[in-house]
Amino acid sequence: MNAPAFSSVRHSFIDHAFQSPANQQARQQLSALLEDMRTIVCVGSGGVGKTTTAAALGLYAAELGKKTLVMTIDPAKRLANSLGLDALEHEPRRVDPALLAKAGLAPTANLWATMLDLPAAWDDMIVRFCDDDDVAQRILQNRFYYALSRELPGAQEFIACEALHHLATTNQFDLIVLDTPPTANALDFLEAPERILGFLDQDAFKVLVQGQEQSGWLGFGMRFLDAAANTARSVLSKFTGAEVLDEISDFLGLFRTLYEPLTERAKEFQTMLRSDKTRFVVVTSPEDGPRHEAMFFAKELRARGLPLGAAVVNRTHPPIVGNAGNGSKNQQNPIGLSAVQETLQQAGLSPQAVDALATALADMLRTQHVQGERDERALQELHKNLGNLPLVVVPRFAEDVHDTRKLADMLPWLVGRAV
Amino acid sequence: MNREDGEAIPRLGRYRQSDDLRSNGLGSFYGLRVGNDAMPPKHNHPSCAPLFMRQLHLVTGKGGVGKSVFSTALALHFQRQGLRTLLVQVNAADSHSRLLGLPTGTIGEEVTEVSPNLFAVNTTPPAALKEYALLILHSELVYKAVFENRLVRKFLRFIPSLSELTMLGKIWFHAEEKHEKNEKYEKHEKHEYKKGAYLYDRIVVDCPSTGHGITFLQTAQAVRDASRSGPMYDKTVQMAQVLEDVKRTALHIVALPEEMPVNESIELMEKVRARHLAPLGIAAINQCLAPLLQDNDAKAALPALYAAAQERMQLADPHQNPQAIAHDPLLQLFHGAVLREQRELRDQEQSKRLAAHCHGMPVLPLPFLPSSVFGRAEVEKLSHLLTQAAARDAV
Numbered sequence: 156m157n158a159p160a161f162s163s164v165r166h167s168f169i170d171h172a173f174q175s176p177a178n179q180q181a182r183q184q185l186s187a188l189l190e191d192m193r194t195i196v197c198v199g200s201g202g203v204g205k206t207t208t209a210a211a212l213g214l215y216a217a218e219l220g221k222k223t224l225v226m227t228i229d230p231a232k233r234l235a236n237s238l239g240l241d242a243l244e245h246e247p248r249r250v251d252p253a254l255l256a257k258a259g260l261a262p263t264a265n266l267w268a269t270m271l272d273l274p275a276a277w278d279d280m281i282v283r284f285c286d287d288d289d290v291a292q293r294i295l296q297n298r299f300y301y302a303l304s305r306e307l308p309g310a311q312e313f314i315a316c317e318a319l320h321h322l323a324t325t326n327q328f329d330l331i332v333l334d335t336p337p338t339a340n341a342l343d344f345l346e347a348p349e350r351i352l353g354f355l356d357q358d359a360f361k362v363l364v365q366g367q368e369q370s371g372w373l374g375f376g377m378r379f380l381d382a383a384a385n386t387a388r389s390v391l392s393k394f395t396g397a398e399v400l401d402e403i404s405d406f407l408g409l410f411r412t413l414y415e416p417l418t419e420r421a422k423e424f425q426t427m428l429r430s431d432k433t434r435f436v437v438v439t440s441p442e443d444g445p446r447h448e449a450m451f452f453a454k455e456l457r458a459r460g461l462p463l464g465a466a467v468v469n470r471t472h473p474p475i476v477g478n479a480g481n482g483s484k485n486q487q488n489p490i491g492l493s494a495v496q497e498t499l500q501q502a503g504l505s506p507q508a509v510d511a512l513a514t515a516l517a518d519m520l521r522t523q524h525v526q527g528e529r530d531e532r533a534l535q536e537l538h539k540n541l542g543n544l545p546l547v548v549v550p551r552f553a554e555d556v557h558d559t560r561k562l563a564d565m566l567p568w569l570v571g572r573a574v
Numbered sequence: 575m576n577r578e579d580g581e582a583i584p585r586l587g588r589y590r591q592s593d594d595l596r597s598n599g600l601g602s603f604y605g606l607r608v609g610n611d612a613m614p615p616k617h618n619h620p621s622c623a624p625l626f627m628r629q630l631h632l633v634t635g636k637g638g639v640g641k642s643v644f645s646t647a648l649a650l651h652f653q654r655q656g657l658r659t660l661l662v663q664v665n666a667a668d669s670h671s672r673l674l675g676l677p678t679g680t681i682g683e684e685v686t687e688v689s690p691n692l693f694a695v696n697t698t699p700p701a702a703l704k705e706y707a708l709l710i711l712h713s714e715l716v717y718k719a720v721f722e723n724r725l726v727r728k729f730l731r732f733i734p735s736l737s738e739l740t741m742l743g744k745i746w747f748h749a750e751e752k753h754e755k756n757e758k759y760e761k762h763e764k765h766e767y768k769k770g771a772y773l774y775d776r777i778v779v780d781c782p783s784t785g786h787g788i789t790f791l792q793t794a795q796a797v798r799d800a801s802r803s804g805p806m807y808d809k810t811v812q813m814a815q816v817l818e819d820v821k822r823t824a825l826h827i828v829a830l831p832e833e834m835p836v837n838e839s840i841e842l843m844e845k846v847r848a849r850h851l852a853p854l855g856i857a858a859i860n861q862c863l864a865p866l867l868q869d870n871d872a873k874a875a876l877p878a879l880y881a882a883a884q885e886r887m888q889l890a891d892p893h894q895n896p897q898a899i900a901h902d903p904l905l906q907l908f909h910g911a912v913l914r915e916q917r918e919l920r921d922q923e924q925s926k927r928l929a930a931h932c933h934g935m936p937v938l939p940l941p942f943l944p945s946s947v948f949g950r951a952e953v954e955k956l957s958h959l960l961t962q963a964a965a966r967d968a969v
Contacts, residue, residue, distance in 0.1 A: 202638045202834065337637070390711070390720045444638060475906070494903050495879065502878040511872035512879060516907050519866050519914055522944040529946045554920055555833045 172473030173548040173568065181545035182571030185436070185465045189216045189570065192434050194323060194331050194427070195464070198344055198456075199438035200448040201337030204469040204549075204556070206230045208438050209334035210238065210268075211562040211569055217250075217266035218574035221329035224267040224322065228315065228336045237558040238268045245269065245276065247322065258560035260574060267328065273336070276314045277304035284416045290409055299406040309347035311336040316347065316424040323427060345455055348421035352414075434464030441471050441533035450540045465545040467569065468537065472526035472551050492517055620936040623964045625824045625855045626652075629772060630749050630816065632791070632852060634781040635828035636838045640860040642666075643953060644828045644940075645780035646673040650957035651964070653692040657775035660685065660748055663696040664741055664782055664790070670694055675950030685748075693774070697744050699737035703730065706740040709747065710809070738793040739810065745779055746813045749822075791817065791825070791851045817852045824855030827935075829928055831859050831921035840931045857935050859925050861942040863918045866911065876911075883908040938963060 188195065189212060197209040206227050213225035224247050225238070235241065237258070239251050247269045252262035278295055285291035294300050304310050312335065319333050335344055392400050427433065435456055439449035449466060456463045492513055499509045537546055549568040556565060567573050633645045642663070649661040663670050663681070671680040674688060681694040683701040688694050707717050720726055730736060751773035756766070782790050794814040798807065817823055825846060829839040839857065846854060867873050886905055929937045940959060943952045 200637070202636065386720070390716060391726070442638070475910075492903075492907070495882075495907055498882045498904060499875060499878050502882060504875050504878050505871070508871040508875040508878075511869045512867070512875035515866050515869070515872045516911065519910055520907065522942075523910055523914075525944045525946055554916055557833060 172550050173471065178546075178548055179571055181465065181547045182569065184545040185212075185467075185547050186215075186570035186572070188434050188436075188464045189330065190219065190221075191432075192330065192464070193328075193432040194319070194333070194430070194434070196319075196333045196335060196428070196433065196435045197438050198335050198435055198452055200445045203438055203440040203445045205337070205438040206334045207234065207556045207562065207565070208436070208467050208469065208549075208569070209332045210234060211556075211565045212436070213268070213330075213332040214260075214266060214559065214562050215566050215570050215574060216330050216332070217263050218261055220263075220265060222265045222267070222327070223330045223332065224269065224328045225332050225334070226315075226319065226322070227268065227270050227334045228273070228311075230270060230334075234557045235270060237562075238266075240268055240270045245271065245279070245318065247327075255559060258558065258563065260559060260563055271315065271318055273311050273314050274305055276318055277310070280314065280317055281413070284413050286412075290412070294406070294409050294413075297402065297406045297409065299403055300410075303351070307350065309343050309350035312344045312347035313351045313421075316428075317420065320420070320424060320427055342455065345459060345461070348424055352418055352421055428461055431462070434462050436464055437466045438469065439466065439537075440469050441530040441537075443533075446533055446537065450537070453541055453544065463544060465547055466537065466541055467547045467549060468534065469549045470551040471534065471548050472523065472530045474527040474531055475520065475524045492520075620934050622856055622936045622938065622960075625936070626964050628822055628824045628855075629774070629776060630745075630823040631776065631778045631855065632781055632817075632823065632825045633779065633828060634791070634825065634842065636830075636835045639828050639830045639835050640940075641828050642669045642673060642780050643948070643956065644826065644858050644860065645778050646670055646953050647956035647960055648826075649692060649694075649776075649778045650674075650954060651960040652776040652778070653689070654957070654961060656691065658691050658773070659693065659776045659778065660774040661692065661694040662745060662748070662777065662779045663694075664780060665698050665737070666696070666780070666782065668696045670696070670780070672949065673953050697741050699740060702740040702744045703737070705747070706743045709743070738790045739797055742790070742794055742813050742817075743809060745777065746809075746816055748774060749777055749816055791846075792849060795849065795851065818850060820853040823852050825852040826855040826858060828858045828860055831862055831924040831928075831939075833924065836924045836928045839928055843931060843935075854935050857928060857932050857937045859928060859937065859939045862921050862925065862939040863914070863942050865918055866914050879904075879908060879911075936963075 195209075195212060197205050197212075199205050206229065209227065210225050210230070213223045216223040227235070227240075230238075230240070237254065239248065239254055247267040249264065250266040250268055252264050255266070256262035281294055281300075282288075282291045285294070304314075315333065315335060319331060322328065323331060428435075437449045437452050437456075439445045453463060453466065495516065496509050496513050499512065500506070534546070534548065547569060549565060552561075552564075554561070556562060563574055631648060633641050633648070635641050645661065645663075649659050652659040661670060668679065668681050671678050674680075674692075674694070676688055680686065680688060681696050683696060683698060685693050685695045703721070704717065707721055708714065711717055721730070749772070753767040753769055753771050753773055755769045794810045794817055797810040798814050827839050827843060829835045843854060843857075846852060867876065883905055886902055925937070925939055938960075940956055943955060945952055
């Protein structure tokens, strides 16, 4: 058996998928972004290959000769291992060139990776911003701080921005590719700074929790408000228990000194994300949920003046080419089946065997055809919705992409060439 | 491209793997395949049937794995048994209406009977908060005065776990609801309810996806452990009791046969076990591909197809003329079969990995259903598979 000839069958088919000039141009545009930019932020809903895409783009830039850092949030273990990451850590670590060589890649020393531990990063930031160690420790132990840093929508995103900002300002890297936390909602990322600051600057907290401090207020209106707040306080403490209100009060008191540095930092994030050396890449799949989320994300990014560079559509089923358009509607004889049956009969197989195989293959083709058509419609919708944004289409692979070799295999579809 | 050399070809001979899986207990998938004969149950195979006898069914898993599909299919299965069923969606855009073939927006914040014996509701934090507050305050007036105040509303958003707690409270409330008098259920005459019987025979809760799902489920325990007294404490003790009750509750995990969803499911099961959050129910593996070649005749024909493909390849040089190859029907089919086989192998490998962590949970692989729009028809198919699984296990 001539194995190499067979392997090229596989490649020629996938290579053939999504190779229109428009697709190729989109890949070149994404490649150009990686050459020109200093920060690439990959956004999109969970489960669409965001981490994988970020890692593949980073690998490409590193192979181009840029000193590149891939910041991942929650990588699959095998992917993390293949990048040499075995534990969460903040400090970027060089991906061992030997690991790349082992995967058959040019052993560059330019690829760095880090896997962020977001709760720990929050705690670190608090300690860094607090002048007083005792205050810092009391904040870390407060239940409301815990809720803020772990559960409030936007908290993960805020701290991911902080980590990005921290590393970007050190100028250690030519390019940082940030993989963002899997969001339930695009706005969790985009509104993270406002939400965190909004949380800390609640009039409601001041009125309800720190009523005593408002005693300087004058005038009937204010006193009325204070009285209403007192009633509300007493009903709420019946509802939540008094200790909850006390704890919030304590938390706000402790956090007061941090408000200003955090606001300052949030402004710096905005500047960083709007820089002309930053681009957002929206990652999606053709499926309904992620696709709608991606279109919403693109709209919101544009509305906020954030620089959108490209959209990557992973896991796309290639259309069934050839005479699929008409043939596949014929249940008895989907594309090419009669030719196959003929060939098999000539090879001397029994009619039952030929029929059995043909039936199975017809079944398979129908499934693939349905998927191909569905994804084709999804791509058309994305094209229409995203306007002139480069739309980079990556086919669905048979296997999960979880090692450096498979990352490299994605590159012809992502950036139009192999490394 | 040398790495490919050893890969594609030997795989064609690996269909035997599926036989291994049959004997390893994952065979239920093949038994569940539409239009296929059911596999005989194995003695040590954990059964779905007793789980389906419980009242409260919590469905969770990573985002995008088909929790809503599984939840609606399970609810349809219960409805088919003549059980009065409540389907609850928790704080998400209403997808159940579409999956049940109802006009968008049919299911809202009020419990609605969408078809005989099937009730549905989509609960949101504000709606649940109101019901919960009224439960504790016993006064609509006080509720309005305090909770509808703009500042209070803003403030309430940030009380940790409050929205989860109120939504759990709502689920608990419905689980505890009882018939107020002896009644014949008019739309299903064969069902008579005694005064004091549970109002809903079955409740299916489509929980938020894993990250938030676990937060959601552990809320009752967390609040119970953190406070010592007060109305909130009393209620959460009761809620946690219902959630932990092995006779009453089952937490079903939905996964896809892919690396990340399987990892998350394993992590989730371990957390649930460690913290005794709720009794684990079924591990459903969604979108599994059935083996393409199940038939020995078809398997026997495969080498000939392979040889023919080889021959074609040698005739057409891919580097010279990729188009010709891409349009060659025989090669195209062959290529499709190779990709398909790789997917099957991945599905089996990942299913096996998940099953290894299931420790006594029934593993229920559900088939991938090709369709351009996933709707009522597909959900019904899956619900029939659940009914079959229950019937088979009950034998």
